[in-house]
Amino acid sequence: MRNPFERLPSPGLDPRFAVGATSWPDLRRLLAERRRLARLLPFGGTGNVTAYCVLLLLAALAPSAMALLTGQLVTATAAPSSPGQWAPGTLSLLVAIAVVYVVQQSAEAGQQVLRVAIARRIDGTVRARVRELTLQPSGLSHLEQPDLQDDLNRLWDTGGMINRTRSPGTATAGIVVAGFQILGALVATAVVFTFSPLLAIGLLVATLLIRAINRRQWHYLTDVADGRARYRRQVNEWSELAAGPAAAKEVRLFGLGAWATARRRRSALEWAGPIWAVRRDILRKQGTTMVLSVGAGFAGLAVPGLAAASGGIGIDDLVVYLVAVWGIFSARDVGTDGFDIEYGLGAIRALDRLIERYERLGAEWGARPRPTAVLPGGCGDPPAAPHIHFEDVRFTYPGSPRPTLNGVDLTIEPGEVLAIVGYNGAGKTTLIKLLSGLYRPSRGRIVVDDTNLADLDEGELSAWRRRMTVLFQDFVRYPGSIADNITLSAPESLDLECEAAGRAVADAAGRAGMDDLLASAPEGLETRLREGGAGSLGLSGGQWQRLATARALFAVGRGRRLLVLDEPTAHLDVRAEEVFFDQVVREVRGASVVLISHRLSTVRHAGRIALLRSGRIAEIGTHEELLDRDGDYARLFRLQAGRFQTARGGSS
Ligand SMILES: Nc1ncnc2c1ncn2[C@@H]1O[C@H](COP(=O)(O)OP(=O)(O)OP(=O)(O)O)[C@@H](O)[C@H]1O
Ligand SMILES: [Mg+2]
Known part of the structure; x- marks a missing residue:
């Protein structure tokens, strides 16, 4: 079966664009992606989006209006008039041209401001959605999948090394600009159409082709960049190590600064090298667009120019058509908007993959038989301590070749103090993660008061967690x-x-x-x-x-009635460790306590002690029973106790 979490296959677009490469499925995907972005637009705020569209409409119509007004101005000034007098209508035409110019400039400036505001609001919404998604599942395993981390990084990523924000928000604002750009080109085409339908259609087709080529090149570049997400993650990890506070102590003490910086640099080159190569490739392969641009530019100037020279059209019409021809051309350049859109779409694709992944997780965790809900928490009367039974519990971490737990049978009686001991890596912490419902057993059951934890849906699992509390080893x-x-x-x-x-x-x-x-x-x-x-x-x-x-x-x-303490004395001084059991564990009333510790002097006071070895409970009993049994526990205890006795003997 195909892995649904697999990365989407690369569309495999080649930057050497050939006209025949545009296919119907390509176009359908393109339109679907644009629609997907357009659905985000309402999150930019109704007022903002309306004002943005109005300003873009004005900016799109301005070149055609300017063309018509300029043509009329030429007609008016060419008409005979008395010396020293304005030709009739000239002044009002000049004022109209000035108004169009001011409107166009103001619209440009205003739409830039609105564009940022809309993009920020949309990005805020997307981020809130991502936070909501990632917090939704009760388990942990999804957070450990590298593909998911790559998608999350992609969503937070705002353009890498370039000083320009590129995100779902900027992409959404970008498609609106693109839409109005094309609208402006269509209006200008209509103006040229009145002169020469053939020229108008030809220029429009050439413009849209150049635009499509540019867009596909941006798309290809973004696709290559997205495919290198895991290298980007490595760059971030090295950056964090080199300059972040977490490793600062050791980096300074060991003198690792230069080493970490060199590793970061190497990763950055691994990440960016192929992206730069594609950029260079794209730059070298601009032949088709050059031919189209030069050909269309020549036709756009020559056809109206020759018509004017032969007296077919007047100078006023010539001006109108030349300005309109420029209006068509202006839509050919997708420029940075094109990259904004394609880059933002990459983030949207990552979001879609996340949503799909989380819906599957939700279905997996939610579609279970509904037992009676486990007790809720809150300010009411605290519930009773739970009866917990591990039945032949097996568990293997995702991607791990060996099971960590391999048939654990263990009961935790209500109100008892149970200690769990074992070597490093024996699976003690893992056992607690399973008990908290952070992972599910691969086989076997964990039964709490007759309820199998695996049968709980998300809400019931939360209720179970409100019955317990854990002091994690890495709190x-x-x-x-x-x-x-x-x-x-x-x-x-x-x-x-x-x-x-x-x-x-x-x-x-x-x-x-x-x-x-x-x-x-x-x-x-x-x-x-x-x-x-x-x-x-x-x-x-x-x-x-x-x-x-x-x-x-x-x-x-x-009111929590199960207290789990995972290595609670690892950092405590001897005095604090000495009193820990009496002051903390013994004083717990009405709750069961699970105490995990390597300090057997602390553990020995527990009601029962279980030793975890090879994924199973190998020994269980009171301290005295385990000493009598003379197994691993007894050996470990004697080893620890012997160290102190030797030290005392040596010093006396
Ligand atoms: N998130 C994880 N993904 C894959 N393997 C893991 C993960 N966490 C732990 N393991 C593996 O599971 C095994 C048990 O780990 P666990 O943390 O439960 O041991 P432990 O008994 O608590 O050890 P310690 O005494 O050192 O705290 C180890 O071999 C460890 O490598
Ligand atoms: Mg541990």
């Missing part, structure tokens, strides 16, 4: 206040003015050992934080971890 450091960083784990508390919510913040912070930090924070809980600390309070790794613990405890205070 997020939100750029907000201390209070924000705590309350975000139960966001309904931000809207619902639950009286208990305020107390729960202080309580959670206290239990997570943040008293000293709060005492030194200039604005207490309202002190703003930022990773790195620039311009606001900077926290150490351990202080962030305490804050993340407070976040998890707050959620429990707000």
Whole structure:
């Protein structure tokens, strides 16, 4: 079966345009794409779009009006009049020409301003839609697909290395300009038609052909540029590494600046090299357009000129026709508008692929039998702790050759403290991601109170997530206040003015050992934080971890009945680690706790300990039972404990 996420095949257009290459399907695709852009136009704002169209109409009609008025002016001035006197009608014609000129110039200036405003509003709408789409699915796997990342980058991309914004908004504004340009050319054609139908039609056809060639060349260039999206992503990654704050410490310490810059440069050349080659190719292959331009230009000047020379038309008509001929020609150049349109269309194609992908995801996640909904969260009475059962759960990451979990059987009883231990990469964090519904098991079931998590639709999954909270190993450091960083784990508390919510913040912070930090924070809980600390309070790794613990405890205070702590003591000092179990874990009331840790001194106090190995639960029991069993757990525990004893023995 054909992969629906596959990139759209390249139309394979060759910049060496041949007239015969324009086919009906090409034209249909062209019209469909223009219609697609036109549908975005209302998002530019009714007033803006109306004014924009009026101004463009005026600008389009101005050359023909100018042609007719100039012709009449020539007639009027050629008529006999008394010396020193204006010929009749001259003054009013001059005024009319001046008015047309002013209107044309004002329309040009006004439409530029409106164009920017319309493009911005449309881009805002598109971005809002993309944000809405990407946040919609409950799972994570879609975000890890490189093609999706490329499409997202393409949507945010506004033209690469060129100092001109190119986006769906500018493309939409661009097709309106193109439409009025063609309208202007048609009116000018009608004027020339009264002189010579053959010349008028010939010039129009030549103009539209040149335009089509230009457009196809832009299209080809954009297609090549889009095909190199993944190289562009690499350039961004190297840029971020070279100049971003995330890697700043190591880049400086290791002296990696020049290396990262050279890598970025190499990626940039890999990305842009073929694009530049196509540009050069296009420039070299301008033969057809040159022949058409010169031929049409010659005919446009020569035919009316010869007619005037032979007395077939007067000088006044000659002026009218020459200005009108120019009016037709002016539509031949799609110029930067053409690239705006094609570039913006690339973004629209990326948007369409995203929409299609998310609709499929939505159907996959939504089209399931509807069991009774899992308990909602909020300010009401907290629900009971869940009964959770992993039944032969298997899971393989997309694109991974080996399963990470390979038949996990595990029960988490309501209210118990269960520790999970295992080597690095054993799958502990993965187990939690599955329990949170971020991924679905490839086989087997995770049953919560008789409900298979895989049967939940998006809304029910959200309700399940409101029963649990997770302190992830790589928790997020939100750029907000201390209070924000705590309350975000139960966001309904931000809207619902639950009286208990305020107390729960202080309580959670206290239990997570943040008293000293709060005492030194200039604005207490309202002190703003930022990773790195620039311009606001900077926290150490351990202080962030305490804050993340407070976040998890707050959620429990707000009714979450399953608390998952993934490596909560990794950054804590020995004193804090020592009291962590008693102060944090043991104090949790009414909720089950899943504690993942490599620090077996912390883990040993848990009600049960499960050891994950080779994708399965290899050992499970109390600390004492596992020591008696003398398996991996006992070996690991003795190893850790032995280190301290050796150190003590050595120093005594
Ligand atoms: N997003 C991902 N895509 C593909 N493979 C992944 C992804 N995340 C983790 N893995 C792989 O799954 C395996 C288990 O990872 P996991 O993070 O669950 O291990 P862990 O037991 O939590 O390890 P640690 O003790 O180091 O935290 C690893 O081999 C890892 O490479
Ligand atoms: Mg982990």
